[in-house]
Amino acid sequence: MDTNESMALADWIAVNGRDCPSRTVVEVLANKWALYVLGALRRFDRPLRFSELRRLLEGITQKMLTQTLRALERDGLIERAVYPTVPPRVEYGLTPLGVEAGRLTSAISEWSVANVAQILDARAAYDAHSEQPLERIVTSPTNA
Amino acid sequence: MDTNESMALADWIAVNGRDCPSRTVVEVLANKWALYVLGALRRFDRPLRFSELRRLLEGITQKMLTQTLRALERDGLIERAVYPTVPPRVEYGLTPLGVEAGRLTSAISEWSVANVAQILDARAAYDAHSEQPLERIVTSPTNA
């Protein structure tokens, strides 16, 4: 099985190595704002305006929203539609490819919501005993 | 349906708003290195050493690997085992929660590999007509 592992390693590197183009795709999707954008478009199931997205994605800046939308549009996951009215109206909708990607990213959001309590507990437990050593350092200023 | 949308918006904000703890979970998972770490542990289906992970995740720095492993350990997705031998041996393995998360992140990796060609085409098409204006600027240095 050592041989199996060597082959497995080669296979792994082939599709995950630093020069594999698929990494560039992962790096667009493995991003919280991209995930939230796809999630919103999927949840509402219709094109959304720039300002609607900004309201939905609390805390995002205009800059990051623009940047994220550009990246997703460039990769063919969303489509940008400009209506030359006044005031201007720009809508972003999912392409078929974006719908597929949205299913995967939504799964992550939903799993996070479902397991947040358990994870918060784990965090608290972890922090409880890793902060302890730090306190010890400051507790004996007696011999100065 | 305006009312439906208002309710949908409220629901959305409730689980995706800036103060929802689930965001902190998403922000751990929506990260390329976390995704690759979970992917590797899932692919090899056994605990991996620090140096094995570093080799597998080409391009990661020791610092980011350490940081990513700490974050995943803190959230209870991986477990750290130290064998006090010489040279030291530290292994990281998936917890049951980590196995679940790994399924979701692996889905993203695999989808990226499956659709990389189509996405690269979309990128090329996008770049083709957005770079055109830039070339025009540098093409007439005659009157200097």
Next chain:
DNA sequence: CCGGATCCCTGTCGATACTG
């Protein structure tokens, strides 16, 4: 030697102000 902490530097991100 392996696992990891620290320092320094660069690129990205967030907040604000301004334009078509």
Next chain:
DNA sequence: CAGTATCGACAGGGATCCGG
């Protein structure tokens, strides 16, 4: 309304040093 421009802050990468 839908962006772009600019600046300060902070996270990420690279090299070096440390503990076991």
